[in-house]
Every structure is written in structure tokens, then in C-alpha cells.
Amino acid sequence: MFTFNELKKNLRHEAGSLPTIRMALVGDTATQFLATALRGTGVARGFHIDLFEAEYNQVERQFLDPGSELYAFDADVVVLFQSTHKLAEQHSMMTAEQQEQLADVRIAFVASICENKALAGKKLICLNYPEIDDTVFGSYANQVPSSLTWQVRRLNFELMQLSRQYQNLFLCDIAALQNKFGRDWLFAPNIYVSTEMVLSLDALPFVASRVLDIACAIRGQFKKCLILDLDNTLWGGVIGDDGLEGIQLGHGLGIGKAFSEFQLWVKKLRQRGIIICVASKNDEQVAKEPFERHPDMVLRLDDIAVFQANWETKVDNIRAIQRVLNIGFDSMVFLDDNPFERAIVRENIQGITVPELPDDPGLYLEYLYSLNLFETASYSSADKDRTRQYQVEAQRVQLAKTFDSEADFLRSLGMTSVVSGFTKFNTPRVAQLTQRSNQFNLRTVRYTEADIAALASDPEVVDLSFTLEDRFGDNGLIAVVVMKPIDERGLSASAESGTRFPDLREASHDHPETLFIDTWLMSCRVLRRGVENFVLNTMVERARQRGCRRIVGEYLPTLKNKMVERHYLDLGFLPLEGQGSGRYVLDVDAYQPKECFITIK
Amino acid sequence: MERKEIINQLNGIFADVLDLDEVNLTGATTADDIEEWDSLSHIQLIVAVEDAFDIKFSSLEIMKWANVGQMVDSIERLTSQA
Incomplete structure (x- = not known):
């Protein structure tokens, strides 16, 4: 502090x-x-x-x-x-x-x-x-x-x-x-x-x-993932040297109690939706043994989303974890008892939080409490399933390697999606996604649950949410779109006034023919699954139902959303003439539905 | 503790809190003599001095000092009690 x-x-x-x-x-x-x-x-x-x-x-x-x-x-x-x-x-x-x-x-x-x-x-x-x-x-x-x-x-x-x-x-x-x-x-x-x-x-x-x-x-900046070292962090002693019976763990007198209580805390974080991962210098089988067989282990293998135990560096292993989870390093916390490892990770991975754990494991918990690492602005019951979803993602990564073409792989997943407006059941998750999503988020507009409820009850607004399920499991609600009608006059006016969008109420009087994409975001868990194509097909369908002939999208750059810089171009939108401001337009009449491997459930 | 020693230590504390390269306090120095010494930094100075000498000033003392000399009087009294 x-x-x-x-x-x-x-x-x-x-x-x-x-x-x-x-x-x-x-x-x-x-x-x-x-x-x-x-x-x-x-x-x-x-x-x-x-x-x-x-x-x-x-x-x-x-x-x-x-x-x-x-x-x-x-x-x-x-x-x-x-x-x-x-x-x-x-x-x-x-x-x-x-x-x-x-x-x-x-x-x-x-x-x-x-x-x-x-x-x-x-x-x-x-x-x-x-x-x-x-x-x-x-x-x-x-x-x-x-x-x-x-x-x-x-x-x-x-x-x-x-x-x-x-x-x-x-x-x-x-x-x-x-x-x-x-x-x-x-x-x-x-x-x-x-x-x-x-x-x-x-x-x-x-x-x-x-x-x-x-x-x-x-604003969407908070910790999502806790990466743990094992020896002397999660249990006392060194599993490779001391063996299953030799490590210190469990209630009763002695330092084992401190590690057990630390694990109870980690378990509660997992249940709250924090993703728990392991990065340890160990043989994988040796490292996993306590999770499988030690009677006093609180954490079990199914609590761990990504388990990296090998002889690579911690830095490499944390990067590997990041590739599976697809979240920013600044949303990760790394706990390790070894000051040397902490220093290396801190120096090589920008943004990651590496607390200076006290030498005495008995002090770990009270020290960690003082840091308030896991503040959040929302909580929904869907958070609890997150670990399972990332474990499933690791399985998908394995499966994808066995197919020759991406299309074959996607087809094999048997993906289905529930498409829905915002309802009182999905409002917490929708709001949460607008607050959490940083990378696949075109305009990064943050909404509270109250805001989402207001959008849902506005007949002018096209509100869309998408779930994604496949043969490995249910990803839950993973994409959100908000479109609002706008007339062309308002559009050119807004170019001069900067990024703030003009008053839409004014525009909606005379049946505008254009929908503006206020929000398009997606959870990075489901990247490269063709969800964008499926979502756009749905958006165009809704536009047609309303008699709208154009859809205008906008990319507002942030430090984190470079991934979608070319999003609209890749989907066939054309840069809006005379704007040069990250706005793109799609002709609804000429649109041909894109190939995708997702069916409506 | 010698007054000179106390003033020496105060020079360091004032320089740190007021973010100045060098401070040369005398018993007669007042807040008017140092631009950065305003009512807000005064509170920071009090707390920093309390911490450095491991003492607590009374509420009354804090408000009645007219110059650095009187602050040193308080420090002298409190440290000799310890």
C-alpha cells in the first residue's frame, strides 16, 4: 500500500x-x-x-x-x-x-x-x-x-x-x-x-x-484468475522430495492448518467464479497426486481450470494459461512463496499482480485479506460454472488438433444457441458481460442491470443475447448485441461531435431506415467458433423484420480491443464514406447469410 | 535529545513531506516562510514527526505552535518523557 x-x-x-x-x-x-x-x-x-x-x-x-x-x-x-x-x-x-x-x-x-x-x-x-x-x-x-x-x-x-x-x-x-x-x-x-x-x-x-x-x-477492471504455485504455497514442504505422507497439510496443531485454511479460501473464490490455475515446477503426475489422494486436500483437480506442472519457467507456464483462458494478464493474480519466482514473473509479465506473500505461511490469509484483490461490481450464479467451462475449453483445444479443416472441427462440435432478448433471467449476466468484456467489444459501453432492463423495455431497441452449447458442455450466455434506430442526419452530426452518439430519441420519429450497433460484444471463451457469423445473420434478420435497410457499426479503440479492429471489414461492412472515424455500413438488402455451424435451439 | 539534533531531523522530514531538495529550519521559522507549508501539509508534517520520534502530540499543541521552535519544545518534552 x-x-x-x-x-x-x-x-x-x-x-x-x-x-x-x-x-x-x-x-x-x-x-x-x-x-x-x-x-x-x-x-x-x-x-x-x-x-x-x-x-x-x-x-x-x-x-x-x-x-x-x-x-x-x-x-x-x-x-x-x-x-x-x-x-x-x-x-x-x-x-x-x-x-x-x-x-x-x-x-x-x-x-x-x-x-x-x-x-x-x-x-x-x-x-x-x-x-x-x-x-x-x-x-x-x-x-x-x-x-x-x-x-x-x-x-x-x-x-x-x-x-x-x-x-x-x-x-x-x-x-x-x-x-x-x-x-x-x-x-x-x-x-x-x-x-x-x-x-x-x-x-x-x-x-x-x-x-x-x-x-x-x-469499468470492467478486476481480477478473474488466481494462479497458484504448489510447494510451500498450497501445502507445506516439497511433494517431489517429501512425498504424499511428508507434506504438511490438514487440521490439528501445526503449520498444516495454515495451508488447509488457505485452501478453503481459494475454494470459496472458485465457487464465486474466480478461475483457479496451477503453475508449478514439478513432474505432472507427482504434482497431481495430492489433489487425487491426499485426505486433507481441500482443492481437488476439478477445482483447477488449467494445470501446468512441468519444468518450464513460471513465465512460460503463465503465458500458456493465458492462451487457454484468453483473458488479460492484468486480470490475473499469481501467488508463490518464492521471492525469486515472484520477481521474475513480475518483471516479465506486464500487468499481472504478484503479492509479496509473507515468509510465514500462517500469515498468508490475513495478508491477502488486506489486499482486497477480488473486488467485483456484479455477481451472478452463472459465475460458479466458469471453471468447468475452461476445463472444457482445454478439451476442445485437444480435439481441434485431430481435424484436418476448421470447418470439420466446428461441424463436429454440434453447436446450438438460444437467441433471446434481454429478460429478467438473463439481465444480470448481460450486464456483467458489458462490464467484463474488454477484448471482443466494439464500443465498450458499460451497462448496469438497471440500464439493461431499460433497454429491454424500449421498443425501439433491438436487444439480442446468445448462448452457446456444444457436445462438451454449455458455455452459457456468451454474446450481446444492442442496436438502436438512427437517421442519417444524426449520423453525420455525430461525426463532428466525436465519439458520443447523438440523441437517438430525436431520430426515431420518422421511421429511420438505419440501425446503429451500440453494443456488440462476445466472451473470448468462444473465439474462432463462427459465432460472429451466426450473430450477424441474426442481426440482419431483425433489421429486415423492422424494415431497416442499413446497419452501421462502429469500432471505438481501447487499450484492449485491438482484436476487433478489423471486425466489421472482415464481416463485409464498408467504411462509411466521409467519416474516417471507425464507422462501417452494411447493406441489409444485399446481405447473403454467412456460413456457420450453429443451429438455433 | 539535543535541540540541534531535533532540528536536523526535522529538516529531513520537512524536505520529504514538502517535496523540497533542502530545508533549513530555525527556531523562528513559521509556515509563512515556506510556500509549500500549507494547512494540509501541516497535518502531514505532524503525523510524519509523530512517527519519526514515536510520540503523539496533544490536540492542543497541534494548534498552538507559532513557529518551529515551539514544535521543537513539544518534541523535547515528549521524548524526554519516554
Whole structure:
């Protein structure tokens, strides 16, 4: 973790060339330091944070006054930091009856922000409330609804409930930070007295980091994969030397317990949808033996998506894992007890996260907890099947080698697809794909579940989702398309105004003949399977049903989507004349369906 | 600890926190004498000094210093108690 001083010095490198996040910070205590820490952390993560900081203690005014600077600023992300200090102050001036309502009143306020039309499409990151144990009732506060302890705990719980109701609400768990590091770490009374600042300088980098974790996850930047070394990382000792009976693992006294508990944590990550892989310098059979036969192993072979055990370098093995998974190195975490291996991997694989594991395996877990490596902005039950899907992909890679032609291979897969609009069943997965997909994503428009629901209910919008199943298994929902009607006038106007697309409502009055592809993305799990052809056939069919004669696509380059730079050209679109801006057009009438080996289920 | 020694150490801390090549504090130096020494960096200085000398200033002290000399008085008092 950076120190506050380092974060402040980072501001010198706060160049306009970095991708920008427009962030508003609204708090009821002094927030200048938090503002500095957020911007400095932004630089460390490769972002320029264009920060609007509301005047001190203006939470209510900024949100309730339609003419406030907050609304004028038009932030992507609004950070709301209401302190337990102010809450305690309000609490102490209330009657017992009012005290019992305190949490409800605050919740109603946050709910009103979530519903605020002026903030539609914005993400709200709300910091929760670290507890202050005022000991007015002692532990008996747990039995008194009007006590501060009761109200703060209830407030934190009700915030969680609220976040289930409002998809634009994200909670930053600084109460968890206090649980980990302590009240006396989070709060420095002598500094508070002279500054009205409720976060200590030691705590600020951690708080800023947790806020940025969420802001990055919303933008699709988060960890998807954990790669593990084996000897002295997953178990104690060296399997090749110590043998199955000699390695340290299992409950009871001793260091084996630390490794078992570490594995339990990894198992939970796998169940959450993190892809678990192994990279180990070992003979494969020897390395696999504990997974198959050791009674105290928590992780089993079917928990591991890609198992690389050989005598190649870790760097080569991690690259091999990347080729199967087809995800960016910056979404990978590598854990190894050996500082030498860590250094080599860090130096040779740009973007990968390599934590400095402590020497004592007993400290692994608490250290890893402190890093908050696996922040996410969504969770769906489909995540759980991901490991299986990658294992199946490894089998497909094997099978493909046995066919002479690609077409023969694709035909042999017996692929089927369910084509559907956005429904309440697939909305979480669709939203998640818009947030996660970076490589095969033409315009990288991120949508929340609420946004997806709005698109689904808009009759003007063509919303398409595609699943893919084959004889090895079900890949689930893997491609998403959003098309919107647009007229040609709007199209030329937009070329001048840059990448922002013009107001589509205006265009839709007079039966436009053109559909604009707002979103086309696909999971990289299903690359080179002809899904693009199948999707385009479907899109053209929908365009014809609506009497549209042209489909216009656009490629907006990002650091990660170079893979689809020629996507529209490869599919037979023509560059749009007089544009030169990555826009391509397809003539619907002249379109011949493309060959593909996928049938509609 | 000698006052001179304390001031020497403070020079290093101020240079680091305020991001300056060199700082030459005297007992009479005030925030007005150093451009980078503003109300925000003042808090950073306090915390950095607390950490360096392993002391905690009282809330009252933090607000009443008029110059570096008085800060040194506090440091002297707190370190001699240790």
C-alpha cells in the first residue's frame, strides 16, 4: 500500500493523457485529504480522476438542490461519505423515540439519492459506517434499539439491503477496514480536533484504494484468475522430495492448518467464479497426486481450470494459461512463496499482480485479506460454472488438433444457441458481460442491470443475447448485441461531435431506415467458433423484420480491443464514406447469410 | 535529545513531506516562510514527526505552535518523557 505522502506526490504525474474518471466526492466532514488520496490512487491505477469536491458538510444541499454544483459537474461516479461521527452527534441530540428511527431516516435519504432522476445512469459509491462504541450502555447496547451501536449496525445492514434494490448503489465497506486494522488506526483524535478529518493519514490510502477498487470494477477492471504455485504455497514442504505422507497439510496443531485454511479460501473464490490455475515446477503426475489422494486436500483437480506442472519457467507456464483462458494478464493474480519466482514473473509479465506473500505461511490469509484483490461490481450464479467451462475449453483445444479443416472441427462440435432478448433471467449476466468484456467489444459501453432492463423495455431497441452449447458442455450466455434506430442526419452530426452518439430519441420519429450497433460484444471463451457469423445473420434478420435497410457499426479503440479492429471489414461492412472515424455500413438488402455451424435451439 | 539534533531531523522530514531538495529550519521559522507549508501539509508534517520520534502530540499543541521552535519544545518534552 502507498503512503499518503506518496499518493500526494503522484499528483505530479496526473496527466490528461490517462483515461478519465469523473468523480464527485460529497461528505459531511473535511474531505480534502480523501480527495488527494483518491486522485493519487487514481494515478497509481492509470486513471486521471477529474474530481469535484463539494464544499464541507453540504451533503443534503448538494443532493436536494437541483441547481447544485454536483449536478452541474455531471460525474460518472458519486462518492458519498457520511461519517459515524456526525451520526453520533445527531443521535445524541435526539429523544429515545427519534433515536430508534435514526437508521431509517438515513436509509430513506440514501434511497432518495438512488432514485434521483438527475443522477440517472450515475454510479453511487456509498461508504458505510465504521462503528464507534460509545459504551453508553456497555454491551447491553446490543439489546437496546435506540443505542448508537444498534443504529449503526442496523444502518450498515439496511444499506446492504438497499444495494439489492438499487443497482446503481455500490457500498464501500470501510467498516470492514476498521474491523481489520482497528478503530485507533482508522481515526486519529488529535488530527480530527484540528481538521474535522475522521480518517487518519494511515487509513486514507486504504480507504481510497477500496473506493478505486469499486470504480475500476464498474469499468470492467478486476481480477478473474488466481494462479497458484504448489510447494510451500498450497501445502507445506516439497511433494517431489517429501512425498504424499511428508507434506504438511490438514487440521490439528501445526503449520498444516495454515495451508488447509488457505485452501478453503481459494475454494470459496472458485465457487464465486474466480478461475483457479496451477503453475508449478514439478513432474505432472507427482504434482497431481495430492489433489487425487491426499485426505486433507481441500482443492481437488476439478477445482483447477488449467494445470501446468512441468519444468518450464513460471513465465512460460503463465503465458500458456493465458492462451487457454484468453483473458488479460492484468486480470490475473499469481501467488508463490518464492521471492525469486515472484520477481521474475513480475518483471516479465506486464500487468499481472504478484503479492509479496509473507515468509510465514500462517500469515498468508490475513495478508491477502488486506489486499482486497477480488473486488467485483456484479455477481451472478452463472459465475460458479466458469471453471468447468475452461476445463472444457482445454478439451476442445485437444480435439481441434485431430481435424484436418476448421470447418470439420466446428461441424463436429454440434453447436446450438438460444437467441433471446434481454429478460429478467438473463439481465444480470448481460450486464456483467458489458462490464467484463474488454477484448471482443466494439464500443465498450458499460451497462448496469438497471440500464439493461431499460433497454429491454424500449421498443425501439433491438436487444439480442446468445448462448452457446456444444457436445462438451454449455458455455452459457456468451454474446450481446444492442442496436438502436438512427437517421442519417444524426449520423453525420455525430461525426463532428466525436465519439458520443447523438440523441437517438430525436431520430426515431420518422421511421429511420438505419440501425446503429451500440453494443456488440462476445466472451473470448468462444473465439474462432463462427459465432460472429451466426450473430450477424441474426442481426440482419431483425433489421429486415423492422424494415431497416442499413446497419452501421462502429469500432471505438481501447487499450484492449485491438482484436476487433478489423471486425466489421472482415464481416463485409464498408467504411462509411466521409467519416474516417471507425464507422462501417452494411447493406441489409444485399446481405447473403454467412456460413456457420450453429443451429438455433 | 539535543535541540540541534531535533532540528536536523526535522529538516529531513520537512524536505520529504514538502517535496523540497533542502530545508533549513530555525527556531523562528513559521509556515509563512515556506510556500509549500500549507494547512494540509501541516497535518502531514505532524503525523510524519509523530512517527519519526514515536510520540503523539496533544490536540492542543497541534494548534498552538507559532513557529518551529515551539514544535521543537513539544518534541523535547515528549521524548524526554519516554
